[in-house]
Amino acid sequence: MDVITKDHWDEALWQKAVIIYIEAFGEHGSKPVEIIRNMFEKQLCALHVAMIGNEVVAMALTGAIQDSRILLIDYLAVRKNVRGQRVGQDFVHKITEWALAKDAYNFVLLEAECEHTPENLGRIHFWETCGFKLLTDNIHHYIWVPEPYMAMVLELQTGITIPESGKICFKYIEKFHKKAFRQN
Numbered sequence: 147m148d149v150i151t152k153d154h155w156d157e158a159l160w161q162k163a164v165i166i167y168i169e170a171f172g173e174h175g176s177k178p179v180e181i182i183r184n185m186f187e188k189q190l191c192a193l194h195v196a197m198i199g200n201e202v203v204a205m206a207l208t209g210a211i212q213d214s215r216i217l218l219i220d221y222l223a224v225r226k227n228v229r230g231q232r233v234g235q236d237f238v239h240k241i242t243e244w245a246l247a248k249d250a251y252n253f254v255l256l257e258a259e260c261e262h263t264p265e266n267l268g269r270i271h272f273w274e275t276c277g278f279k280l281l282t283d284n285i286h287h288y289i290w291v292p293e294p295y296m297a298m299v300l301e302l303q304t305g306i307t308i309p310e311s312g313k314i315c316f317k318y319i320e321k322f323h324k325k326a327f328r329q330n
Contacts, residue, residue, distance in 0.1 A: 147203070147233070149240040150195045155186040163195050163205035170223030177221075177326075182207065185326045191220065194244070196237045203228050204237045208245075211322045215252040217245045217302075218322050222256075238276040245302060252306040254278075255315055257295040260285060273298050284312030286319075 152159055160179075167176055177185075185191040190212075196204035206222040219241070224234045245251045258273060258280070259266045270280060278298040286295045297315035301308050309315050 147236055147240065148197045149237065149244070150197065151192055151244055153186075153189065153192045155183055156193065159193060159195055162202045163193060166202060166205045166223045166225050167221065169226065171221065177207075181327060185209065188325065190322070190326055194237070194241055196233065196240070198228075198233075201225075203233050206237070206241060208241065209322050209326065210250070211255075211318050212325060214318060215250060216318055217251040217254045218319060219254060219256040220322075220326075234272060235276055242300065242302060252301075252303045253308045254300040254302060255318060256298050257286070257316070257319055258298050259293045260296040261294060270298070276300070281310065281312035281315060283310075284316065286312065286316045 150159060160182075164179075182191070185207075186193075189210075191207055191209045194204075194206040194208065195202055202225070204222070204224045207220045209218040209220050210216075211218055219238075222234070222238070224237065242254060245254060256273065256278065258270050260270070274280065278300045281297045281299060284296070286297070288295070295316075297309075297312040297319070299308055299315060309318075
């Protein structure tokens with residue numbers, strides 16, 4: 147698997163990734179492309195695209211949380227026809243290798259839907275197989291989406307203190323989202 151990572155807007159690469167993005171998140175679960183472009187203009191994010199041969203098999207948007215050493219996985223999706231074949235785990239591993247090589251991050255953070263549905267439990271299990279720890283002390287409710295979320299965290303550097311509180315993690319996540327959605 148080859149992974150292409152861009153920290154600037156690349157229309158051609160986005161057109162390859164957007165198919166998987168919309169397949170996974172739909173029109174309502176995804177950020178509008180104008181917001182994503184804005185995130186690139188502010189140097190908040192990177193686009194990661196996994197390819198096997200000429201086929202795009204996965205995509206992710208990651209974000210740097212300002213004034214911290216935290217990488218947020220904002221979106222990650224694997225093409226349906228390759229799920230269950232370790233593509234997702236290998237892709238997450240490549241993203242964490244990239245984060246380590248940048249030497250800018252101590253840990254990776256994400257938010258996982260936590261309603262007790264088979265789909266959500268499967269996603270949480272996926273992230274746990276990638277080494278993430280579910281922080282169960284706080285269920286976060288956004289005002290604009292009905293689903294509750296919990297934070298998950300993956301340590302990148304040993305000996306670094308990582309948040310053990312979902313409440314603290316969501317302060318970082320909200321900081322990222324506020325900056326991402328702000329027009330200036």
